[in-house]
Amino acid sequence: MFKKVFQYLVLGLGVYALIATLVIIFYKDDPQAMIWQDREAFNKRYIAKLSIEQPADLNxxxxxxxxxxxxxxxxxxxxxxxxxxxxxxxxxxxxxxxMDECTGLLFKNGQLVLWGPSAYDRYLQES
Structure with missing residues (x-):
């Protein structure tokens, strides 16, 4: 009896772990559906990962x-x-x-050229 319960428990935990792993790997966060605190953190994490070596495009x-x-x-x-x-x-x-609650991302012809506090100043300088 104990052996059967233990087998079901291990099987259930295994299925749970598999489903949790698949969700973590394949589920894409939807910023539009997040509450504002989560969206701020999501935006901040993404912007912190940006680099000039791997430029991002607007789309x-x-x-x-x-x-x-x-x-x-x-x-x-x-x-x-x-x-x-x-x-x-x-x-x-x-x-x-x-604007003081936001981080700016500046694009020239659809390619990211600058982000952060100086992005808006650079945008205003371009004329």
Missing amino acids: GVLDYLGSPDLTYAKRVNNDVWQIIFYRTQHVKSDGITT
Whole structure:
């Protein structure tokens, strides 16, 4: 009797471990469905992983992070400059997302060129 219960327990734990592993490996987080605290952390983790050695493109960022909280774009000569902001830190509980609560990602012709506090300053300098 004890042996049979033990076998079922081990089998159940094995199935649970398999399902949990598959979910962790294949489930993609949906930033749009997250509560704001989780989305901030998700955005911050993704932005922290960015590097110049492996440049990101605008569509890849939008696919992964979803719609930005703020966005601005302009054309300078033949170049399109776009800066998108994702909320990464909570400042004030007023229901409005402002630039000081966000991290900017600057794109030139769809390729990431700069991110962080200086991205918006660089965007304004391009004219």
